[in-house]
Amino acid sequence: xxxxxxxxxxxxxxxxxxxxxxxxxxxxxxxxxxxxxxxxxxxxxxxxxxxxxxxxxxxxxxxxxxxxxxxxxxxxxxxxxxxxxxxxxxxxxxxxxxxxxxxxxxxxxxxxxxxxxxxxxxxxxxxxxxxxxxxxxxxxxxxxxxxxxxxxxxxxxxxxxxxxxxxxxxxxxxxxxxxxxxxxxxxxxxxxxxxxxxxxxxxxxxxxxxxxxxxxxxxxxxxxxxxxxxxxxxxxxxxxxxxxxxxxxxxxxxxxxxxxxxxxxxxxxxxxxxxxxxxxxxxxxxxxxxxxxxxxxxxxxxxxxxxxxxxxxxxxxxxxxxxxxxxxxxxxxxxxxxxxxxxxxxxxxxxxxxxxxxxxxxxxxxxxxxxxxxxxxxxxxxxxxxxxxxxxxxxxxxxxxxx
Amino acid sequence: xxxxxxxxxxxxxxxxxxxxxxxxxxxxxxxxxxxxxxxxxxxxxxxxxxxxxxxxxxxxxxxxxxxxxxxxxxxxxxxxxxxxxxxxxxxxxxxxxxxxxxxxxxxxxxxxxxxxxxxxxxxxxxxxxxxxxxxxxxxxxxxxxxxxxxxxxxxxxxxxxxxxxxxxxxxxxxxxxxxxxxxxxxxxxxxxxxxxxxxxxxxxxxxxxxxxxxxxxxxxxxxxxxxxxxxxxxxxxxxxxxxxxxxxxxxxxxxxxxxxxxxxxxxxxxxxxxxxxxxxxxxxxxxxxxxxxxxxxxxxxxxxxxxxxxxxxxxxxxxxxxxxxxxxxxxxxxxxxxxxxxxxxxxxxxxxxxxxxxxxxxxxxxxxxxxxxxxxxxxxxxxxxxxxxxxxxxxxxxxxxxxxxxxxxxx
Numbered sequence: 001x002x003x004x005x006x007x008x009x010x011x012x013x014x015x016x017x018x019x020x021x022x023x024x025x026x027x028x029x030x031x032x033x034x035x036x037x038x039x040x041x042x043x044x045x046x047x048x049x050x051x052x053x054x055x056x057x058x059x060x061x062x063x064x065x066x067x068x069x070x071x072x073x074x075x076x077x078x079x080x081x082x083x084x085x086x087x088x089x090x091x092x093x094x095x096x097x098x099x100x101x102x103x104x105x106x107x108x109x110x111x112x113x114x115x116x117x118x119x120x121x122x123x124x125x126x127x128x129x130x131x132x133x134x135x136x137x138x139x140x141x142x143x144x145x146x147x148x149x150x151x152x153x154x155x156x157x158x159x160x161x162x163x164x165x166x167x168x169x170x171x172x173x174x175x176x177x178x179x180x181x182x183x184x185x186x187x188x189x190x191x192x193x194x195x196x197x198x199x200x201x202x203x204x205x206x207x208x209x210x211x212x213x214x215x216x217x218x219x220x221x222x223x224x225x226x227x228x229x230x231x232x233x234x235x236x237x238x239x240x241x242x243x244x245x246x247x248x249x250x251x252x253x254x255x256x257x258x259x260x261x262x263x264x265x266x267x268x269x270x271x272x273x274x275x276x277x278x279x280x281x282x283x284x285x286x287x288x289x290x291x292x293x294x295x296x297x298x299x300x301x302x303x304x305x306x307x308x309x310x311x312x313x314x315x316x317x318x319x320x321x322x323x324x325x326x327x328x329x330x331x332x333x334x335x336x337x338x339x340x341x342x343x344x345x346x347x348x349x350x351x352x353x354x355x356x357x358x359x360x361x362x363x364x365x366x367x368x369x370x371x372x373x374x375x376x377x378x379x380x381x382x383x384x385x386x387x388x389x390x391x392x393x394x395x396x397x398x399x400x401x402x403x
Numbered sequence: 404x405x406x407x408x409x410x411x412x413x414x415x416x417x418x419x420x421x422x423x424x425x426x427x428x429x430x431x432x433x434x435x436x437x438x439x440x441x442x443x444x445x446x447x448x449x450x451x452x453x454x455x456x457x458x459x460x461x462x463x464x465x466x467x468x469x470x471x472x473x474x475x476x477x478x479x480x481x482x483x484x485x486x487x488x489x490x491x492x493x494x495x496x497x498x499x500x501x502x503x504x505x506x507x508x509x510x511x512x513x514x515x516x517x518x519x520x521x522x523x524x525x526x527x528x529x530x531x532x533x534x535x536x537x538x539x540x541x542x543x544x545x546x547x548x549x550x551x552x553x554x555x556x557x558x559x560x561x562x563x564x565x566x567x568x569x570x571x572x573x574x575x576x577x578x579x580x581x582x583x584x585x586x587x588x589x590x591x592x593x594x595x596x597x598x599x600x601x602x603x604x605x606x607x608x609x610x611x612x613x614x615x616x617x618x619x620x621x622x623x624x625x626x627x628x629x630x631x632x633x634x635x636x637x638x639x640x641x642x643x644x645x646x647x648x649x650x651x652x653x654x655x656x657x658x659x660x661x662x663x664x665x666x667x668x669x670x671x672x673x674x675x676x677x678x679x680x681x682x683x684x685x686x687x688x689x690x691x692x693x694x695x696x697x698x699x700x701x702x703x704x705x706x707x708x709x710x711x712x713x714x715x716x717x718x719x720x721x722x723x724x725x726x727x728x729x730x731x732x733x734x735x736x737x738x739x740x741x742x743x744x745x746x747x748x749x750x751x752x753x754x755x756x757x758x759x760x761x762x763x764x765x766x767x768x769x770x771x772x773x774x775x776x777x778x779x780x781x782x783x784x785x786x787x788x789x790x791x792x793x794x795x796x797x798x799x800x801x802x803x804x805x806x807x808x809x810x811x812x813x814x
Contacts, residue, residue, distance in 0.1 A: 108542065137565055138542055155801060
C-alpha cells in the first residue's frame, strides 16, 4: 500500500493565517480571545470567543465570487490555497480528476440557517431568497474548494462534529492508500456560530474569560472558528517531486463510546488511541508528542488524562502533551485539522507548542502539558486526539519522514 | 490483500414500506409514496407534494427505550438500524462485543432541530435553550443516537455529500472493510422531511411544480423538478471472516464503487463527463466491463438537467449497448429522499436481483425526445441479473456509482 506524505499545510486562525504567521504565534503562545463580534451577546451568560478578525476573502477566493459562498467555505478555500502553495503544487500539472477534497465540519455554513431563522421569526421569509440550498448544505465546503480549483476527484464532507478534522484526514489517507486519488486536500472548517455558542454556553461549557486546559482552575472552552487544510499525496510522488515532506500519516483509530451524546467515558477515547497505535504499527513509548483534544472543560481534560495514562502506562508521564486550544479556542470541526497541521509543523521543526494560561497543577491532571512555554524537542511520532458529541473519538498518528 | 464486502442484512423505513420486499412490491405495483403535503404550511410555495413516511412509530421498532432524546432523523435511522441488525442475525450482545460501527449518510442532519433550536435562541433567549436539543443540532447526531440505542462502539462516521450521501456512506464503509479497518459495519443514509428544507428547495426552483401527485417522472419530457421525500436505509456490511464466524446469510456483494465531482454544474458536457467517468471507474474498481452489467438503478428524479445528463452519461459508458441494458429509476414513487436515496436504491436493487423482476419507471409513458434510453419503460421487466450498477448524483455536481452482485452460494 502507498505511504502517504503531508507536503503542505494552510490555515486560517484567530492567531494567524498561513504557516508563516501561525507557527510563530503558536510558539510564542499568542491568543486573540476577546468579546464576540459576530453577534450581540448581551443576553448570553458569557461573552468571549476566539474569532478570526479582519479576514479578507478576496485575497484567497479568486475564481468563485467570494460573497456567493459562506464563511466556512471562504476559510476552507483560503486554507486550501495556502496549502497548495506551501506544497509547491503546480495545479496545471495535476490530473484534476485525480484530486479529491475531504473536509470536516461541525456546522457547515451556520450563518445561512441563522439568516433563515431571523427571517422566519420576523415573518419576512420571502427575504430569504433562493440561495439557501446553494449556500447552506455542509457538503458545499468541499464542493466550493473543488470548484475554486476545478478538482473533479472524490469530494466529501465528514460532519462528525468536534472530531471532524481527524475523520476527514483519516479518510483522505484511506483514499490515497487505495489508489483512488493522486492528491487529497484534507482538513476542516467552521465559522463562528450563534447556535454553537448558545448551546455550549447553555451546557455551562464556555469559560468566561480564557481557556486553561488541564489547569486546576480551568473553567471551560472558548468557542472559536477557523480552518486548516493539509496536502496529502503518496510519499513516492512527493519524493519524485523533490518537495519537503513534513511528516507521513501512519495510522489512525476511530471509535464510539455508544454511551451518551455529550458525556464521554474515556473508554472510547482510550480505544481510539490504542487502535491508532496498532494501525500505525508502533508502540506507545515511541510517541514523542500528543496533541490533546484538551478543550479546557473540567471533565474533558480529566478524562483525557485518564485515557492517555491507560494507553501509555508509565511512558505517559514522559510524553509531552499540549493543547493549542489554549490559544485558538475550540474551532469545532476545524480543531483537529488545525492541530494536525500543528503536529506536522512540530515534526518538521522539532518544537512543541505550549499549553498557555497554565498556572496551577490539578491533582487529576498530572502529565507534562508543556505549560506556557514552547519547547525544543525531537518530534518523531505525533498523536493527535479529537473527541466529539455522539461519543465519537478519533486519534491520528503522523511520523517524521527521514530523507 | 483486499477483502470482499458482503451485504448480510437490509433495514429500511420508507414511504413505501419498512422492508426491501415491501419497497420492491410497491415499486412493482406502482403504489406511490407521494401525496399532498399536509405536514406543514406550504402556502405560497410551488410544490404541493411530498413523500412522507406516514404513521411512522419508532416504538414499533425500538421498543420501550426512552425516545425523547431522538428527533425524527435519529428515530428513522435507529429504526432502520434495528431492522438491518435483525435481518442480518446479529445479537445485541455480539454487536457490542465486536465493536460493530455505523457509517451514516445525510445531507442536512436534522435541519428542523437546528433551526428550531436557533429560533428558541431568538424568541426565548439563549439561556432558555435545551441542552438535549443542542446535542441534536450536530449533523452527526443521528449516527450518535443510533450508536447509543444499539451499542455500536466501532467507527461512527457521518458522510455528507448532498443527495449522494447514502451511497457515498456505503462506498466509504466498503473501503473500510476492504482494507481490514473494520469487519462489520452498518452503512446507509437517512433524511427527514421538514419545513425548512422543503421551503428552501422550493424557493430554489428545484421542486416539481405540477398540480398532480404523479408528475416528477424521471426522463419524462414534461418533468420540471423533483418531489421531496424522506426515509432511512441501512445495510449490514461484513467481510468473509465475520460471515463464516457467524454463519450468516449473504444477500449480495458490493463489488466496487467510485466517486467524482463536476465543478461546473452549469456545464452540461462537463457534468455528463463526470457522471460517465464515475460510472466507468466504478466498473473498473469492480473489475467488470459495461457488457457485464445487467441493469442500472438511475439517480434520476425528475430534474430537468440532471436526468438528461445521467441518460447521456449512461449512453456514453454503455457505448451503443445502453439500448440493451434496462434502466430503472425509483424516485417517481419514492420521491427524492436525499441522504437516504442511494441506500434505498441499493436495497431495492438487491431485492430486484433476488426476485428476478426490475420495476419499471412509474409514469414513464413517454421518453424525452432524443434521450438514449430506449430500453427504459414504465413496465416491469423479468431479469436474470448478476450485476447492478447503482448511480447517485447530486445537483451540486456530486457523483457516486456502486456495483452490486447477486450472491451465488457456489461463489
